[in-house]
Amino acid sequence: METRELKYFVAVAEELHFGRAAERLGMAQPPLSRAVQQLERRLGVRLLERNRRGVALTDAGEVLLREGRATLDAATAAARRTRRAGGADNLSGERTRLVLAVKTAAAHELLQELLDAYAAEPDAAEVEVLQCGMCDQEARLRDGSADVALMHVPFNSLAGFDSEEIMTENQFAILPAGHPLAARENLSLADISDVPGLPPARWPRHGIYPPGPGPEIRDQTQLAQLVALGRTVAAVPDSARAWLWPEHAAVPLADAPPVVTHIAWPAHSRSTALACLVRTAVRLASSR
Amino acid sequence: METRELKYFVAVAEELHFGRAAERLGMAQPPLSRAVQQLERRLGVRLLERNRRGVALTDAGEVLLREGRATLDAATAAARRTRRAGGADNLSGERTRLVLAVKTAAAHELLQELLDAYAAEPDAAEVEVLQCGMCDQEARLRDGSADVALMHVPFNSLAGFDSEEIMTENQFAILPAGHPLAARENLSLADISDVPGLPPARWPRHGIYPPGPGPEIRDQTQLAQLVALGRTVAAVPDSARAWLWPEHAAVPLADAPPVVTHIAWPAHSRSTALACLVRTAVRLASSR
DNA sequence: CCCTGTGATACCTACCGGGTATCACAGCGA
DNA sequence: TCGCTGTGATACCCGGTAGGTATCACAGGG
Known part of the structure; x- marks a missing residue:
């Protein structure tokens, strides 16, 4: 199984659309279709269910998407690390x-x-x-x-x-300074999970955001600003005290996992x- | 980087000989040489040191050998698991x-x-x-x-x-029944590591056998027989008591890691x- | 000094990866 | 009902390249 085919399949599996996948790969759609068919033939397994309007993954397709991504990661990591090992390091005692x-x-x-x-x-x-x-x-x-x-x-x-x-x-809760809960000595996770008007922030787990009403966080600055604006609440570890704003309040969380x-x-x-x-x-x- | 090239490089890196590697891969030597050269060109890194009599790995080559093997493993695993997922499982509710x-x-x-x-x-x-x-x-x-x-x-x-x-x-020492040490209540690792005429058995760590005078062990039957024959001594976990022979003696090891x-x-x-x-x-x- | 064994080079062929043009078909709206 | 649109599949062509064979260049050793 060549990484080329794998890359193609992963693109199609992610887009669930041959045309878009081909565009993303910078190639035309027909050869992409053919390459995926060939991969299916080689593996002896149907990877995609083509229903006239779009494409769906079979169970085997799900497996190959997961394992294929891992393989491609391994390959790019191998190339990158090899280049680094041979580039700067080998020459001139750097x-x-x-x-x-x-x-x-x-x-x-x-x-x-x-x-x-x-x-x-x-x-x-x-x-x-x-x-x-x-x-x-x-x-x-x-x-x-x-x-x-x-x-x-x-x-x-x-x-x-x-x-x-x-x-x-340990973790503590980070809240807008003026919020009623900010006056408490202690909070539990339950206390901050369902505050009216203050939905808990969400961050990605394995690349995808869990469902919920709170804002999607990409970095801590973003979180800091949203808390300061009174839009969200979050649990953060102790070392985060270093970057608290004056607009923030911090309250220990009794039951949060360390x-x-x-x-x-x-x-x-x-x-x-x-x-x-x-x-x-x-x-x-x-x-x- | 294609898995084909990677496979070729790994074969050469393992054999340290283009001819033998080509034979193992079922191809002629010239295209193999060319493919490896092309890989080096693509990565922009020298992978092999060709001194007129054989081949040696550069530092970058060492890296690619390790990472490349991991990548190839990932690829074959992906193929195998995908086939399994699509083969027996999907059909007919098996x-x-x-x-x-x-x-x-x-x-x-x-x-x-x-x-x-x-x-x-x-x-x-x-x-x-x-x-x-x-x-x-x-x-x-x-x-x-x-x-x-x-x-x-x-x-x-x-x-x-x-x-x-x-x-x-815990672990215990497994010895030939008649051996003087077999009479002891307790032994330490030091006691069994240097017994005259009874070199400790060796098994592979990450695929290679550590150096030493003892026999190289591939499975437990082999170990059992060698101990019974009075050729070796070994440390084994408690659950191994299940397969002890009458010719074996077992003595607790005070200081062996669990x-x-x-x-x-x-x-x-x-x-x-x-x-x-x-x-x-x-x-x-x-x-x- | 030639013979042996090494990897590299030259050159040819066939295959196949990629492109363009087109098809087959499902859904949909006039 | 009949196009129209958007989907993936098919037909066909071309060029690059992977693979083969023959040969070279060179280091060691008898």
């Missing part, structure tokens, strides 16, 4: 460079400490910090844009990665620079 | 079939209980048990031959999989049958 994906503005302090501690290591590599939106450190790690990431369980999923736990925090920050990297990574960074992070965690 | 990879003869009892408990579930699928050698449940899971596996940390690595812990056991059995599956798997099996396993674990 040092290995590590790309660390972080959720923008999450856990500043920890990040700062980690970078400082790592820089002090004798064989430290240069670390480039790649800032991500609410949840796409996972994707960056999977497609090879990053070598290592700081992830926050349960917001991120560690599935498919190696990881070490480095910090646990947020556990992990340092995560692609399974089977074997770079010594990475191993050193992880070691530093673990040491830091145990000394806090 | 039930989903789960393939469970286990280390042959490891943790019988647990396996038996798990299969029984799962079969009693209302929406249980048929479970096929795939018996593996010492350590290749990981490979089976990665290449799509299996959907789920019982793995034994620290013998197996869970890197890249989702998993749940279901059993913890063996933790996990149920593991490919990250992001979403089959309901699998979820049910995992739930059953976890329930079983907590009730033991």
